[in-house]
Amino acid sequence: MEPFYRTIIGVARTLFAAQGLKFTITGEEHIPATGGAVIAMNHTGYMDFTYAGIPARATKRYIRFMAKKEVFDNKISGPMMRTMRHIPVDRGDAGDSYRLAVQALRAGELVGVFPEETISRSFELKTFRSGAARMALEAGVPVIPMVLWGSQRVWTKGHPKRLGRTNTPITIKVGAPIAPYEPAADMTAELHTVMEKMLHEVQQGYTHEPGAHWVPQRLGGSAPSLEExxxxxxxxxxxxxxxxxxxxxxxxxxxxxxxxxxxxxxxxAQ
Structure with missing residues (x-):
């Protein structure tokens, strides 16, 4: 039982309802009921981690997200993040966070990772870091791919936040687990391929506004290209x-x- 984490989720869901967010979630059955796993997610907006935890509640589980150290340094969010046992990441020295993540995985936790490390301004998948695969290999647990789409409309880099009642549809798709295998580079490449396919699948069923800043160029939007x-x-x-x-x-x-x-x-001085 984790009363604080459960309470925070309850508050978040109340806020989501007040915003009129409309979630479409598929693949929750791929979240294991027990045991460790790396949850690998794409990253398009600042609220991604709050939405990504929803599928895990189907099996009454909690995800320990890896988040930048600055969030933990904040006097308000820091104590909350530590109470929920999320994992701080110092981008200048990620060794400690990596060790903590592996330790959590071995203890049977779900650890949430953004392989892109930062929000994608193009909303296409950026190059993946190998950390998710290396953690899975060292802890002997699978990687579970997850993609989110629509969260960038709520709050993303370079654009005003829209936290009012926007009735924004958000799609979350969980994929089948990928068992760990060597080399980590090959596993990382497979993870990227799988998540890109999943992302394109959820985009097919989503209504995109032509020319909108939150829509990739590939789909007729005005977001920058991946290169830009x-x-x-x-x-x-x-x-x-x-x-x-x-x-x-x-x-x-x-x-x-x-x-x-x-x-x-x-x-x-003179």
């Missing part, structure tokens, strides 16, 4: 790295006794 989206992701990542480096250098200057903003290159 990847280029933007790299630009944003480069800016983030530059800010971190600037902060590191500023910290070193302060530790040496310099003044904030002092570059240490100026001459003496």
């Amino acid at each position: 989206a990847n280029a933007e992701d790299e630009r944003v990542a480069a800016e983030r790295r530059a800010r971190k480096e600037q902060a590191r250098q500023e910290k070193e200057r302060l530790e040496r006794g310099g003044r904030p903003g002092d570059t240490g290159t100026g001459g003496s």
Whole structure:
């Protein structure tokens, strides 16, 4: 029994109902009733993890999601995430989170992973990291593919959130488990192929608005192409790295006794 996690799910479902979200869920039978498994999901919006946990409730299970460390650092969301036993990920050093995930899998938990690591601005599948496959191999558990579609209409990168009563349809499809096998790169490639096929299947039954920002170019929308989206992701990542480096250098200057903003290159005052 996990009263806090169960309560949070109840609150979330109340909010979903207030928003008029219309869920179509298939494949829940692929979520095992017991035992560990990696739940691999595509990533198109900020609310994905709140929706992805719904299919697991068919077998009364909870998913421990791997989420960026910043969420755990927040004074409000941090205690909640820790109470629900989600797993923090430090993108600069993911070793600890990987070990915690494998430990949870061996203990029989469901661990939720976004193999793309970040939201896809194009809403097409980005290149997958091999972490999901490597965790499954080390823990000896299957990977269960899951795709979500429509969540990007609620809240995604670069667009205003729509958390009111939008009556947005959201489709979630769970695929058959993939047993772990070596090498991890081949398993990762299979996972990508399977999830891409699943994604295209759910898109076929979904009504897409021509020219809409949340619709991929392939389906007549105005979302950036995968190549354009990847280029933007790299630009944003480069800016983030530059800010971190600037902060590191500023910290070193302060530790040496310099003044904030002092570059240490100026001459003496006359």
